[in-house]
Amino acid sequence: xxxxxxxxxxxxxxxxxxxxxxxxxxxxxxxxxxxxxxxxxxxxxxxxxxxxxxxxxxxxxxxxxxxxxxxxxxxxxxxxxxxxxxxxxxxxxxxxxxxxxxxxxxxxxxxxxxxxxxxxxxxxxxxxxxxxxxxxxxxxxxxxxxxxxxxxxxxxxxxxxxxxxxxxxxxxxxxxxxxxxxxxxxxxxxxxxxxxxxxxxxxxxxxxxxxxxxx
Amino acid sequence: xxxxxxxxxxxxxxxxxxxxxxxxxxxxxxxxxxxxxxxxxxxxxxxxxxxxxxxxxxxxxxxxxxxxxxxxxxxxxxxxxxxxxxxxxxxxxxxxxxxxxxxxxxxxxxxxxxxxxxxxxxxxxxxxxxxxxxxxxxxxxxxxxxxxxxxxxxxxxxxxxxxxxxxxxxxxxxxxxxxxxxxxxxxxxxxxxxxxxxxxxxxxxxxxxxxxxxxxxxxxxxxxxxxxxxxxxxxxxxxxxxxxxxxxxxxxxxxxxxxxxxxxxxxxxxxxxxxxxxxxxxxxxxxxxxxxxxxxxxxxxxxxxxxxxxxxxxxxxxxxxxxxxxxxxxxxxxxxxxxxxxxxxxxxxxxxxxxxxxxxxxxxxxxxxxxxxxxxxxxxxxxxxxxxxxxxxxxxxxxxxxxxxxxxxxxxxxxxxxxxxxxxxxxxxxxxxxxxxxxxxxxxxxxxxxxxxxxxxxxxxxxxxxxxxxxxxxxxxxxxxxxxxxxxxxxxxxxxx
Ligand code: SF4
Numbered sequence: 001x002x003x004x005x006x007x008x009x010x011x012x013x014x015x016x017x018x019x020x021x022x023x024x025x026x027x028x029x030x031x032x033x034x035x036x037x038x039x040x041x042x043x044x045x046x047x048x049x050x051x052x053x054x055x056x057x058x059x060x061x062x063x064x065x066x067x068x069x070x071x072x073x074x075x076x077x078x079x080x081x082x083x084x085x086x087x088x089x090x091x092x093x094x095x096x097x098x099x100x101x102x103x104x105x106x107x108x109x110x111x112x113x114x115x116x117x118x119x120x121x122x123x124x125x126x127x128x129x130x131x132x133x134x135x136x137x138x139x140x141x142x143x144x145x146x147x148x149x150x151x152x153x154x155x156x157x158x159x160x161x162x163x164x165x166x167x168x169x170x171x172x173x174x175x176x177x178x179x180x181x182x183x184x185x186x187x188x189x190x191x192x193x194x195x196x197x198x199x200x201x202x203x204x205x206x207x208x209x210x211x212x213x214x215x
Numbered sequence: 216x217x218x219x220x221x222x223x224x225x226x227x228x229x230x231x232x233x234x235x236x237x238x239x240x241x242x243x244x245x246x247x248x249x250x251x252x253x254x255x256x257x258x259x260x261x262x263x264x265x266x267x268x269x270x271x272x273x274x275x276x277x278x279x280x281x282x283x284x285x286x287x288x289x290x291x292x293x294x295x296x297x298x299x300x301x302x303x304x305x306x307x308x309x310x311x312x313x314x315x316x317x318x319x320x321x322x323x324x325x326x327x328x329x330x331x332x333x334x335x336x337x338x339x340x341x342x343x344x345x346x347x348x349x350x351x352x353x354x355x356x357x358x359x360x361x362x363x364x365x366x367x368x369x370x371x372x373x374x375x376x377x378x379x380x381x382x383x384x385x386x387x388x389x390x391x392x393x394x395x396x397x398x399x400x401x402x403x404x405x406x407x408x409x410x411x412x413x414x415x416x417x418x419x420x421x422x423x424x425x426x427x428x429x430x431x432x433x434x435x436x437x438x439x440x441x442x443x444x445x446x447x448x449x450x451x452x453x454x455x456x457x458x459x460x461x462x463x464x465x466x467x468x469x470x471x472x473x474x475x476x477x478x479x480x481x482x483x484x485x486x487x488x489x490x491x492x493x494x495x496x497x498x499x500x501x502x503x504x505x506x507x508x509x510x511x512x513x514x515x516x517x518x519x520x521x522x523x524x525x526x527x528x529x530x531x532x533x534x535x536x537x538x539x540x541x542x543x544x545x546x547x548x549x550x551x552x553x554x555x556x557x558x559x560x561x562x563x564x565x566x567x568x569x570x571x572x573x574x575x576x577x578x579x580x581x582x583x584x585x586x587x588x589x590x591x592x593x594x595x596x597x598x599x600x601x602x603x604x605x606x607x608x609x610x611x612x613x614x615x616x617x618x619x620x621x622x623x624x625x626x627x628x629x630x631x632x633x634x635x636x637x638x639x640x641x642x643x644x645x646x647x648x649x650x651x652x653x654x655x656x657x658x659x660x661x662x663x664x665x666x667x668x669x670x671x672x673x674x675x676x677x678x679x680x681x682x683x684x685x686x687x688x689x690x691x692x693x694x695x696x697x698x699x700x701x702x703x704x705x706x707x708x709x710x711x712x
Contacts, residue, residue, distance in 0.1 A: 004302040007464065007518045010625040011283040014526035018280060025469055029273040033266040033476070052489060107506040111420040111454050131490035144507040145453040145495075149446060168490075169475040177436040177471050178296070180453075180507050183494035188446040191486065192355035192371055193378055193404040194242070195249050201354055201408050202415065203446025203493065 036166035037130055045129045046160045050211060052132025056186025057199055058207040064214045068157070072121060073097035075155055075208055081118035085147045089140020094121065094157065105143040111150060119153040120204075125181075126174055127158045127209075130167045132186065134158060134209065137179040145182055154204040156184075160211045225583035230552035239375050239553050246374045247544045253487035254541060254597070260489070261479065270476045272601040275535035278434075278467050279525060285434040285467045286516065292437030296499020298512040303461075305519050305624070310341035312515050313426065313459055317347050320457050322423045328441060328451045329353035330428030331369060331538055332461045332517055334560040335573075338426070349426065350392070350418050352447035354411050361388040367554030367562060370485050370540040375553055378402040389414050415447065425451035425509065429462045430537070431477060432514075435470050438498045439514070442481060442491045452495050458509035463517050465525075465534040477537060480599035484539035520573030526622035529610040533568050535600040540565075542594035542604060548587055557587065564594035568607040575623055576615050582633055585611035 001009075040048065050060045063071045076084060076098050083101040095102065103109075103117050123141035124134045134156050136142045148154050158164065165171050175181060188203030199205055233239060258264050278285055290300045303309035317325055325342070327333065327349050339349040339360075351360045358373040359366050362384045366372030373381070382402040389396040394414045400406060427448070431440040439460060441448050452458060468474065482491045501507045525531045543549050543563030554562035558580040559570035567588055571581040585608050588594075594604040614621065618632040 002302070003304045003308060003518075006304050006625065007302055007516070007522060008283045008286065010518065010522035010622075011286070011464075011525060013625070014522050014531075014622065015280065015282070017528055021280060025277070028277045029270055029473075031270055033263040033270055033479075034261075037261055037263070056488075056492070115416070115420060128490075133490050138501075138505065138507050144505070145449065146507075149449050149453065168478050172472060172475050177433065177438045177496065178498050180498075180501060181494075181496040182449065183490070183496075185488070185490040185492050187492065188444070189492050190354045190408055190445045192353075192358070192373060193381060193407055195246050195371070196404045198404045198408040201412055201445040201447065202352075202419070202450055 033169075034167075035169045040129075040166065042161045045166050046164055046211065049127055049129035049132065049158075049160075049164055052129065053134075053186070053209050054132075056132050057189075058132070058186050058209050061208065061210045063210060063212055065212060068210065068212050069094055069097040071210055072155060072157075073100075075210075076100045076119055079119060079153055079206070081153065083117045083119070085114065085117050085120040085143070085151060087122055087141055087143030087147065090121065090123065090143075091141065105147050107144075111146065114146060114150040117151045119155060120147050120151045121155045121157070122148055123157050123159075124163060126163045126165055126171060128165055128168060128171050133171075134184050135171065135175060136182045136184065137175060138181075139179075145180055148182065148184075149203055152200070152204050153206045153208070154184075154187075155208045155210065157210045157212055160213050224558075225579040226552075226556055226558070226587045227583060229556035229558060229580075230548075230587070233551070233553040233556045236553075238377065238380075240551060242375050242377050243550055243553055246368075246371065247550050250487060251544045254484065254544070257483040257487040257489065261483070264480075267476055267480050268599055268601055271480055271537075271599055272535060274468055274473050274476060275465075275600055276532075278469055279465065279531060279534055282464065282467070282525065285469055286464060288434040289432055289437060289467055290516075292433075292435065293499060293512075293514050294437075296437045298437065298499040298514055301513060301515045303515050303517050303519070306336035309336050309461055309515055309517050309519065310338055313338060313461065314342060314345050314347065316457070316459050316513050317342065317424055318345070320424050322347075324348045324350065324418075324422070325424040325426050325459075326350050326352050326418055326422040326451045326455065327356075328425070328427040328443070328448045329356045329372070330426070330461065331560055332428045332463050333426060334366065336461070336517065336519060338461065350415070352415050352418070352451060353443075354408065354445060354447075357411055357415070358384060361385065361392065365555055366560065368540060368543060369538050369561065369563075369565075370543075375555070378404060378407065381407055385410050385414075393417060415450075419447075419450040419454055422451070422455045424457045424459065425455035427451055427458065427460045429460050429466055430481070431474060432462060432467050433469075433471055433474065434467050436498055438471065438496050440474065440494065440496050442478075442494045444486065444492045446493055449493055449495055452497065453508045455509055457511040457513070459513045459515065461515045461517055463519075464521050465536075481537055481539055484537075484541040484597065484599040520575075522625060523575075523622045524569075524572040527572065527610075530568065530572050530607050532602050533565070533572060533607060535602055536565055536569065537600060538565075539599055541597040541599065545593040545597050546588070547591065547593075548589060552587070557584065559584075564588060564604045564608075565602075568602075568604055568611060571611055571615075575621070576611070576630070576633075582615050585609075585615060 086102045087105050125137040127134045187207040188200050190201045191197050301312045342349050355373040368374040385396040396410045429439040482488045500512050546564050549563040557566045561569045567584045571584050576582045590605045618630040
């Protein structure tokens with residue numbers, strides 16, 4: 001007997017005492033929990049996103065479509081970055097104002113090469129206000145998962161209010177589970193040493209989020 | 216379970232030793248109290264906590280009720296997404312499968328994401344025997360590994376260590392495993408974390424094989440979910456060419472939508488955050504064009520006592536556990552005894568009910584674990600999937616003392632009553648231990664008063680026959696000590712009103 005059959009057989013025997021139950025799944029669980037917490041206007045939801053991102057030590061900036069390239073150039077400059085990874089589908093205009101060397105996200109580039117790059121700029125799939133989370137799904141404006149992981153500085157652009165949802169229950173239906181997903185809430189952190197929070201163990205130590213309106 | 220724990224003394228003895236270790240108690244007290252207070256705040260932020268908890272419980276119960284169906288569905292989804300599914304009936308089989316898979320890659324080292332399942336089966340030791348080195352990459356696990364130590368908490372495995380001890384371990388041991396600690400390393404958390412970052416980065420960048428567990432597996436889509444804070448998880452899940460995930464069969468949820476419940480309750484219950492810094496979700500492998508992440512993905516579905524646990528109608532609820540560790544942080548016994556005293560990778564209240572079910576109660580440590588509790592009920596109150604830990608503890612005590620039918624490795628066997636009243640002795644020792652420590656007793660009593668409606672109607676174990684024909688006295692709403700403190704026996708300021 002294979003272990004597969006053995007385990008499935010054990011499960012069935014283990015449940016022999018339980019009366020049969022043919023309730024379809026959508027009726028089996030009472031989902032009386034809320035789909036969002038509180039009643040907020042669209043603006044208030046964006047404000048809450050900014051607040052919760054900052055609470056977990058992401059640095060939040062706000063601008064409009066016209067100001068975006070300038071803000072990105074300023075952030076790379078302030079950081080002293082010499083190079084930036086660029087996902088294949090990133091809006092070219094976003095990097096129009098910076099002189100920093102651009103490194104394309106290529107399948108064949110090694111982790112070591114990526115480790116030499118200072119910053120990365122991406123878009124996102126959506127952002128969740130109540131938890132202060134940005135979600136990446138590997139779309140062309142976000143690139144492979146590793147480009148937002150190895151460099152130490154991540155700049156993420158969120159279009160507001162279009163890409164902002166209130167809550168986790170509102171986020172899941174808008175995401176595609178077949179894509180690789182990364183949910184990011186503040187920069188990498190650890191509390192393993194006497195529960196003191198330290199930012200940045202292995203991921204980017206600095207996360208800057210630009211909320212861009214009117215895009 | 217892990218060979219590391221073989222020969223552990225029974226809980227009362229181990230606990231006795233632990234409470235005399237001042238540093239350990241100080242570290243633990245600080246940690247559990249800090250996280251406890253933060254958690255209360257994080258939970259209070261969501262007004263529908265009770266509904267989320269109930270939904271979580273129902274989802275898990277339904278899944279366990281139809282576990283065979285969901286396992287098959289998961290296997291289909293993972294396979295369709297390009298992954299390979301393996302089934303492991305016990306620890307040895309799981310270790311053999313993983314060892315073979317690593318060997319097939321031709322590699323002799325792997326990077327690991329913190330995973331309870333791989334600790335449970337003793338994977339690192341099994342790989343070591345085959346000449347494969349496994350690097351733990353979670354900071355706390357690294358501290359434990361470098362310190363040749365055992366984890367003492369599910370979430371913060373090095374909770375028993377303070378910064379000075381960590382500095383010493385890094386300075387002494389890092390060079391044995393790779394990049395040495397920087398000269399003049401101090402004990403500030405930021406410097407220690409930086410030392411770990413540098414030490415581990417060289418491993419991440421060259422790693423060809425990653426090994427992980429998973430917090431959730433979605434049956435309908437085949438999606439795996441790992442929640443973490445540091446980014447070491449993301450490194451292990453995305454940089455290597457081959458990824459092997461070892462996951463207990465109880466970690467399934469039926470649908471994508473179900474994640475909305477657990478992604479709200481797990482972070483708040485465990486680290487007291489609205490959301491943990493990083494959550495990774497992947498479904499099989501990505502197509503070669505986008506090449507995002509490992510090209511090969513293996514899922515090893517682990518039984519190792521879980522189906523035996525499922526066969527116990529009272530005890531099966533332990534399989535709902537999402538390993539948030541909230542029950543550890545509120546447990547007055549854990550706080551004083553420390554995680555090592557439980558002699559298993561699952562310490563605290565959940566360990567006290569899970570380990571004796573996964574492993575059976577033959578050994579002295581496992582027979583004593585159901586007594587490692589004051590039955591105060593605090594663990595049940597915080598549990599985000601409403602596992603009635605006190606109920607299971609009482610049930611297991613009865614089983615230890617009276618014997619009866621249980622399932623072991625899929626077969627029904629009849630357990631003899633514990634020989635020579637070993638369990639009664641264990642219980643008495645545990646009680647003596649608590650009575651000798653007024654602080655522990657006080658906390659236990661106070662919580663006992665607050666949760667008195669949760670208490671069993673009869674005395675478990677040896678006292679059962681006696682209590683079956685007698686009503687147990689109701690617990691007072693306030694322990695005598697507290698009443699005295701508050702009122703000075705009716706003569707003090709407060710009492711004079
Ligand atoms: S038993 Fe409940 S509280 Fe304890 S770790 Fe499991 S889910 Fe968390």
